Amino acid sequence: xxxxxxxxxxxxxxxxxxxxxxxxxxxxxxxxxxxxxxxxxxxxxxxxxxxxxxxxxxxxxxxxxxxxxxxxxxxxxxxxxxxxxxxxxxxxxxxxxxxxxxxxxxxxxxxxxxxxxxxxxxxxxxxxxxxxxxxxxxxxxxxxxxxxxxxxxxxxxxxxxxxxxxxxxxxxxxxxxxxxxxxxxxxxxxxxxxxx
Numbered sequence: 403x404x405x406x407x408x409x410x411x412x413x414x415x416x417x418x419x420x421x422x423x424x425x426x427x428x429x430x431x432x433x434x435x436x437x438x439x440x441x442x443x444x445x446x447x448x449x450x451x452x453x454x455x456x457x458x459x460x461x462x463x464x465x466x467x468x469x470x471x472x473x474x475x476x477x478x479x480x481x482x483x484x485x486x487x488x489x490x491x492x493x494x495x496x497x498x499x500x501x502x503x504x505x506x507x508x509x510x511x512x513x514x515x516x517x518x519x520x521x522x523x524x525x526x527x528x529x530x531x532x533x534x535x536x537x538x539x540x541x542x543x544x545x546x547x548x549x550x551x552x553x554x555x556x557x558x559x560x561x562x563x564x565x566x567x568x569x570x571x572x573x574x575x576x577x578x579x580x581x582x583x584x585x586x587x588x589x590x591x592x593x594x595x596x597x598x
Contacts, residue, residue, distance in 0.1 A: 404486050404487065404488035404527075404528045405485070405486055405487055405488070405525040405526060405527055405528060406428045406487065406488060406489045406490060406525070406526055406528050407426060407427060407428045407487070407490055407523045407524065407525060407526065408428070408523075408524040408525075408526050409427070409428075409523075409524065410425055410426065410427035410428075410523075411425070411426050411427070411519050411520065411522040411523035411524075412424065412425050412519055412522070413515060413518040413519035413521075413522065415511065415514060415515050415518065416499075417499075417503065417507070417511050418499055418501040418503060418507075419499025419500055419501055420496060420497060420498055420499035420501070420503065420511070421495075421496065421497040421499070422494050422495075422496050422511055422512070422515040423446075423494065423495040423496075423497075423515075424492065424493070424494045424515035424516055424518065424519040425492070425493050425494075425519060426482075426490060426491070426492045426493075426516060426519045426520055426523055427490070427491055427493075428489055428490060428491075429456070429458060429489060429490065429491040430458070430489065431458050431459075431461045432456060432458065432461040432463065434491075435454065435456045435458070435461075435463070435491045438491060438493065439452060439454050439465075439493060442493055442495055446495045446497075448497065449495045449496060449497050450468070450496050450497060450498035451466075451467045451468050451469055451474065451494075451495070451496040451498075452467050452493065452494075452495050452496075453465060453466055453467045453469060453474035453475055453478065453493070453494050453496065453512060454467070454475065454478070454491060454492060454493045454494070455475050455476075455478035455479035455481075455482055455491070455492045455516070456479075456490075456491050456492075457479065457482045457483065457487055457488055457489070457490055458488065458489050458490075458491075459488070459489075462479065463475070463479075464476045464478065464479040469496075469508055469512075470505055470508065472505075472509075473505050473508035473509050473512065474494065474508060474512045477509045477512045477513045477516075478492045478494065478512050478513070478515075478516045479492075480513070481513055481516045481517050481520070482516070485520055485525075487525075488528050489528065492516045492519070494512055494515045494516065529573035529574065529575070530573065530574045531571050531572065531573060531574065532571070532572065532573075532574045532577050532597070533558070533569060533570065533571050533597035534555075534568075534569075534570055534571075534572070534577060534580070534581065534594070534597065535567060535568065535569050535570075535594065535595040535596065535597050536567070536568050536570075536581075536584060536592045536593070536594055536595075537565045537566065537567040537568075537592070537593040537594075537595055538565060538566055538568075538588060538591060538592055538593070539565055539566075539591060540565070540566055542566075542588050542591060542592075543566045545587060545588065546566070546568060546584065546588075546592075549580070549583065549584060549587065550568065550570055553572060553576060553580050554572070555570045555571060555572035555576075555580070556570060556571045556572065557569075557570050558570055558571055565593070567595060569597070581594065
C-alpha cells in the first residue's frame, strides 16, 4: 500500500552555516510540483539551490539544481520511496553558508532534511479508485442514491434517459461488495454499464 500526506510539513536544518529548508507536501503531478518549485524560487531569490524530488506515478523526478550530480534530488527521492509515498513532492531550499560539505555531507543533509520534515507529516493511505456505472429503473433512483452516500462513493455523473445511469468512483476494494449489495437490494434490476 502507498501513502500520501494530509498536509504540507516543514523542517529546517543548519549544517556548517548552510540552511536547509525542507518541505514535503501532497501534489497531483509534475505540473503542480513545478509550480511549487517556481514559487519557492521567487520566495527565496537569495538561495543557492532549490532541489526537489517528486514521486507521482510516471511523473517522478529528482532535481539537483546545481548541486553535484546525485547528491540532492536522488537521496530525497529515495527517502520518499522508502516511506512508500505517492503523489508527494519534497523540496529543499539551501542557503550556502560558505563551508563546503562534500558529496557525502550533501547526501546526508538533503536526506536528513526530508526525513525530518516527514516526521512531522501525517501519512494517509492511498486507495486505487475505480469507476462504476450502474443503470436502474426510475423507482430505484432513491435507493441507489442512498447506497452511494452510505458507501462514501463519489458521485461523478447522473444521466436520466429510459433508465437512470450513475457514474461513481470508489476504492477498488469496495467495488465488488458494493455491486453485490446493489444487485441484492434491487433484485437483479441493476444493469452494469462499462465505465468510460
